[in-house]
Amino acid sequence: MHFNSLNYVFIFLPFVVAGWALLRTTAYGNLFVAVVSLYFYASAELWYLLPLFATALLDYWVGQKVHDTKSRTWAKRMVILSVVANLALLAVFKYTTWLTTSLSGVLAPLGVAVPVILIVLPPAISFYTFQSMSYTIDIYRKEFHPYRNVVDYISFVTFFPHLVAGPIMRARDLLPQLARSRPLPSAQNVSLAIFMILFGLFQKTVFADNAGGLVEMVIQLMGPGAKTPLPPGLGLIFAYGFAIQIYCDFAAYSTIARGSAKLLNVELMRNFLTPYFATGPSEFWQRWHISLSTWLRDYLYIPLGGNRGPSWLVMRNLMLTMLLGGLWHGAGILFILWGAWHGLLLILYRVVPIDRWLARFGFAGKALAAIIFFHLVCIGWIFFRATPEQIGPIWSSIIATPTIIPDILTKYAQYIPGPNAGFGAWATFIPGLLAGLTQQNWYLYVFGWGLVLFAGPVFVLDYLGRRHNVEFPDLFLRMNTVTRAVLALIFLYGIIFFARRQASEFIYFAF
Structure with missing residues (x-):
């Protein structure tokens, strides 16, 4: 069930x-x-x-x-x-x-x-x-x-x-x-529980499942055995799409679990806390799958020695912990590589504290640090989701992405009205731009806009939660009655009209 x-x-x-x-x-x-x-x-x-x-x-x-x-x-x-x-x-x-x-x-x-x-x-x-x-x-x-x-x-x-x-x-x-x-449970907790369950269903069926559909379409373009090269740019769609899919899928399960438990007056721990705004690996693992990362910390990393001892010993402890974390997720060399990748990131940021250096530049520096680390996390997600045969085409597509940027800019520059253009020119600007996008690199247009449609709201909602250091559903108690009702209707009708009709299991059921 x-x-x-x-x-x-x-x-x-x-x-x-x-x-x-x-x-x-x-x-x-x-x-x-x-x-x-x-x-x-x-x-x-x-x-x-x-x-x-x-x-x-x-x-x-x-x-x-x-x-x-x-x-x-x-x-x-x-x-x-x-x-x-x-x-x-x-x-x-x-x-x-x-x-x-x-x-x-x-x-x-x-x-x-x-x-x-x-x-x-x-x-x-x-x-x-x-x-x-x-x-x-x-x-x-x-x-x-x-x-x-x-x-x-x-x-x-x-x-x-x-x-x-x-x-x-x-x-x-x-x-x-x-x-x-x-x-x-109190009436307030019942209301919060129902809101959590509704938001979790919305997050799963609208954001996670639709982003997963984009990932599956990219995989289908490669064909059986990943023998067909991917066009430039679609490797990024794969990485970004799965980053959104796995986060919304797993966070949705955790939110529904918390809401269901609240109806029985039981409190479950928060498992996510806006992880994609993390500026470095340590902060990421304090915000992603919190129950597993704290388990590995308390029952493996600290018994191994934790932060005690010389630097090489601490690095060994970090790598062993993340390798076991990769193996915990599943059997296969790519899960091991995923764990090793995150182990290397933890070691790298200890040796070269990019996040702390950029934090000196205030908000702009922290934003840049978060963008850099998000892309490093996306590299790891490629190992997590792809098969060994798919790794090559995906990387080739990502590497080739810069080659199409000049052609795209040149092609679309013709649709930008001049400085003295009238209202009519600007009125045809968007239709012309969309037509150009459709004619050239249509796959990038369709998949890219599809990703923006489902990923954009995720980052907006997470940003609202991060401002108060909570997940978005936890803001429910701070909302007035009208806001609660409007959001509940948005989530309900979002599920009805935008949920992917092809139902899918939660990803972590496999683990």
């Missing part, structure tokens, strides 16, 4: 909210939430529950043992058991097919036959594995205590709003909320 489905919005979510409201003061309130969460997850395939229960029950048991034992050595061994078992299960499902396929391709010319093992990846396994591991690690660190009620623990691992694609919640932040009897 998907957040952007009618079944979720009009049947499942209202049923869950009503059921919880009736049972919340009884011993069955949390059991109800756990059961409907399991149904939500297993509605596609029942067997998905097997690895989920294996992870949850193992860490529930380990958490009890770690807390009860008097021996720190024994407690450490139990935590190691939890980490190894969880990562092994994750590796089997996530990397077996990729590894056996790669080995088969490498060894086949040598006459060595390696069978390709095809394993279906259960949705959300990367998310609930990291979340469940943090429970046992926090208990070992004495930062949290285990909950004895297994229903409370299962509801924490499987809580449906954030189960499939996060945010990755820590037990200390979520489990106490679920375990206690909660009052009904």
Whole structure:
């Protein structure tokens, strides 16, 4: 079941909210939430529950043992058991097919036959594995205590709003909320929750899905195996389009998750905070997929040594952390390269602090730093989205882009009226310009204006949120009634008239 489905919005979510409201003061309130969460997850395939229960029950048991034992050595061994078992299960499902396929391709010319093992990846396994591991690690660190009620623990691992694609919640932040009897949400919180869900659906179906359509059209132009060269400029459309698609897609899921949880009077952490306005990699990872970046910081980067020690050691820690972040996202050499790219950016900006240098020039310097880093992020998105065969044509198109600029400027200069031109000349300026655009480089015209149509509002809304250091939906409480109503109508009719008719899953369902 998907957040952007009618079944979720009009049947499942209202049923869950009503059921919880009736049972919340009884011993069955949390059991109800756990059961409907399991149904939500297993509605596609029942067997998905097997690895989920294996992870949850193992860490529930380990958490009890770690807390009860008097021996720190024994407690450490139990935590190691939890980490190894969880990562092994994750590796089997996530990397077996990729590894056996790669080995088969490498060894086949040598006459060595390696069978390709095809394993279906259960949705959300990367998310609930990291979340469940943090429970046992926090208990070992004495930062949290285990909950004895297994229903409370299962509801924490499987809580449906954030189960499939996060945010990755820590037990200390979520489990106490679920375990206690909660009052009904206030009218203000209900209004905010509905606004979040509506905005998230708008962000997903209008911005993310339409930007994704542009990306798919660029891919189709390359043909099977990416054998057809891309015209100049379309490589940039691919990079920019996917940057908008993945941000709006994932941010929309997180916003809908937060709104859905609010209807049950549960607070989930913010997962994004206007990341494309970041001026450098450190700030970017404080604003992009915040729950994962803080998890990697607390459970990998700091244990490796963090910022302590000589510079080479800090750089090693940064690179290892980002490589694991790339592997967490998926199996494949390009995910590893994506992680390595961001590791290199973190190292580069430590050695050459471009963002801090440009910040000395005030707003203009910060704006330039944000533009530079946004393009560096877009380079990474090419590795994230493209296949190995598509990398070459995309880069060739990007490199060739400057070659068409003089021709375009020369072609379109004829449509600019002279200094003494009358009203009639200016009245035909825009139609003439559009005609020229259509006749020459039509693909760039269509795709480019399509990208502006769906990307422009994203940056405007994010800028409004950034001015107050919040996401745009969080501004709801600062709006008057008229503004709220107008925006709700814009989002509703935007979904009706501009949503891409070809529904698509959320990108992070694959992770």
